[in-house]
Amino acid sequence: MAVTAAAAALAAGPSPQRRAGLGPWFAVTPMLGWLALFVIVPTLMLLVISFCERDGLGRIVYSFTFENYTRAFDWKWLKILGISVWYAFLTTAICLVLGYPVAYFIGRSSERVRGLLIMLVMIPFWTSFLIRTYAWISILSQDGLLNALLMTLKITSAPIGFMYTPFAVILGLVYNFLPFMILPIYTSVEKLDGSLIEAAYDLGARPARVFSKVVLPLTQPGMAAGILLVFVPAIAMFAITNLMGGGANPTIGEVIQNQFTKARNQPFGAALGVLLLAIFILSLWLSSKFRRSEQE
Amino acid sequence: MTKHKTKLIAAACAGAMLLAGCGKKDETLKLFSWSEYVPQAVIDKFTEETGIKVSVENYSSNEEMLAKLLAGGGAYDLIQPSEYAVQAMIKEDLLQELDQAKIPNLKNLAPEFRNMPFDPNNKFSVPWLAGFVGVVYNAEVVPGPVVGYKDVFTDEHAGRIVILDDARETVSWGLATAGIPINNVTDENLATITPLLKDWLGKVKVFDSDSPKTAMSNGDTDIGIVWSGEGALLFAENPKFQWVMPVEGVHMFVDNLAIPKTSQNKDKAEAFINFILRPEISKMISDEFPYYNPNLAARALLSPEQLNNPASYPPGFDVTSAQLFTDLGEQASKVDELITTLKAQ
Known part of the structure; x- marks a missing residue:
């Protein structure tokens, strides 16, 4: 997105300096208000609470302490965080490998088919992800549809335990996040200038080289956006990992959720939340740096 | 004219009531x-x-x-x-x-x-x-006899067990098995039962408090520790799902x-x-x-x-013999930490 905006600005050429009136400020006020109320204030609250203590009933006691952070950097929580990051990484990688060809195919097909195909990607998302996750449970469980099919076709003789395994967790995550990878890449592919590809062929490049030297760099903004859109929410996801994994391998999202409920320790949950936020900011910064260096 | 007037008054009243509703009781x-x-x-x-x-x-x-x-x-x-x-x-x-x-x-x-x-x-x-926490098992797969918590976490059942995703409950089963009153959740007692819980949790397939019956009725687990209401629904679905009140002591909520x-x-x-x-x-x-x-x-x-x-x-159970939980206070956080880390091992 930044690339195209910069390109448009360059194409427009130097514009005469003009002082903006009050009008535009009025126009953005609702958005600024929204950001302040629902992004900045909650984040500040999280930050403040993460330095507080709590009493026996779980009420926050406003006295300053570093204890939540020293506790958060214990090996046992970092290990859980590491597992969550690993799950998110796997999910992102699989989504990229599966989503890229699909996005490319949709983006290069005729305009009439394109709308229909994008619809097909979107339609499942008109249903709540919890219901779709429960559907997976009834497919993958031991007495479920998949095992019944495999055994009827005599492919397996005994039911396979698909459910409540890391496999099931990754499957649930990939299934739920795939469209967030497909859509931004599709947007990049759609904008791809076909004449550049033709030029590459004319200059004697083979398909593999055209892909790696022309198509891939031009669709990189879409890929970067897709990777962020999948990776960030996948780290913090707790509902799908809990349902599909049977709660046996807690992710950092589940741990944080627990602090705010059963563990009665909101300040510690807030500290873990701040750490997670730091990771998100770091990955945003890395990806923007990555994109900038590509431009140069 | 009069009709018009009454309508106006009604509207004014409705408006006043709405305004009053903002500050007064609902x-x-x-x-x-x-x-x-x-x-x-x-x-x-x-x-x-x-x-x-x-x-x-x-x-x-x-x-x-x-x-x-x-x-x-x-x-x-x-x-x-x-x-x-x-x-x-x-x-x-x-x-x-x-x-x-x-x-x-x-x-x-x-x-x-x-x-x-x-x-x-x-x-x-x-x-x-009210309800109890007890053992449910699939009698078609588990020969029994099953009398308490210790019969759940055997090597034969490893990977076929569902338990409540509830740290306090899990700790109370460990305490009961070690012969410690279930409300004595001190640091020393937690340390005493940690090796036992570590062994147990390593054998569990599913942790679910909301609907543990799902893993049982789908065939993904054969035995488990669940709420009595879930056990009752399983028994009503199929009597092969047998219910046991643990001999180590029954917790009632x-x-x-x-x-x-x-x-x-x-x-x-x-x-x-x-x-x-x-x-x-x-x-x-x-x-x-x-x-x-x-x-x-x-x-x-x-x-x-x-x-x-x-x-x-x-049948034949005296509810006054069941044990109730008392409030844990800040210790709740320690109980949660113990179970979470044992799960993540």
Whole structure:
């Protein structure tokens, strides 16, 4: 997105300096208000609470302490965080490998088919992800549809335990996040200038080289956006990992959720939340740096 | 002309009422209850009879309820805390004393539920349903005999076990097995049972508090430790799912109705409590949620099938012998940390 905006600005050429009136400020006020109320204030609250203590009933006691952070950097929580990051990484990688060809195919097909195909990607998302996750449970469980099919076709003789395994967790995550990878890449592919590809062929490049030297760099903004859109929410996801994994391998999202409920320790949950936020900011910064260096 | 005038007056009144409604007390009864615990039919019937509208919000743990109540979000009129939460809330002066003259149907409760240790003489709370935590197993796969927790976590069952995703519960089974009273959750006692719990949790396939019956009825697990209501539903689905009250000691939970200090609608809340204590209404609750009904008059209306379900009404079991949880306070965080880290090993 930044690339195209910069390109448009360059194409427009130097514009005469003009002082903006009050009008535009009025126009953005609702958005600024929204950001302040629902992004900045909650984040500040999280930050403040993460330095507080709590009493026996779980009420926050406003006295300053570093204890939540020293506790958060214990090996046992970092290990859980590491597992969550690993799950998110796997999910992102699989989504990229599966989503890229699909996005490319949709983006290069005729305009009439394109709308229909994008619809097909979107339609499942008109249903709540919890219901779709429960559907997976009834497919993958031991007495479920998949095992019944495999055994009827005599492919397996005994039911396979698909459910409540890391496999099931990754499957649930990939299934739920795939469209967030497909859509931004599709947007990049759609904008791809076909004449550049033709030029590459004319200059004697083979398909593999055209892909790696022309198509891939031009669709990189879409890929970067897709990777962020999948990776960030996948780290913090707790509902799908809990349902599909049977709660046996807690992710950092589940741990944080627990602090705010059963563990009665909101300040510690807030500290873990701040750490997670730091990771998100770091990955945003890395990806923007990555994109900038590509431009140069 | 007159018609026009009355309309105007009516509109003005409506406007005034709306304005007044902003600052003054609300006419609806705000019920804050466990999810999947209050049948909609019961609420509809209450509104139909009394004209009192009921708005419902749900929570999925006592701690969530406490957090929202203490944050002062909604002015709830009626909450549904479990026994240890009632105990903590009485101690912190968060509940209103009930006017028992307005709740004559209290007489329907079994005597043993009229004077529970967490709230003697129902001064602040009235039991809704009670339940046990016990062992359920698939008798077609597990030969037995199964008598307690120790028969669940055997090597043969490794990877075929479902238990409640509840750190406090898990710790209490460990304590009971080690012969320690389940409310003695001290650091030393936690250290004592850690090796045992480590061995147990390594064998568990599924942790689920919301619907542990799913893993059993889908065939993904053969044995487990679940709420008695879940065990009752499994038994009703197929008698191959046998229910066992653990020999190590039985934990009973009692969920209650209580009125928070912040409520402005005490009369209506008491009317609701009295309403659900009516035998035919309490039966409606039992029909949907087959836990142990403390309402004797309602139990008289239940079918033999309901009463003979061994998980709902364990034959020959004396409920006064069951153990109740007391409030853990800050120790709750340690219990959660222990179980979370043992799961992540």
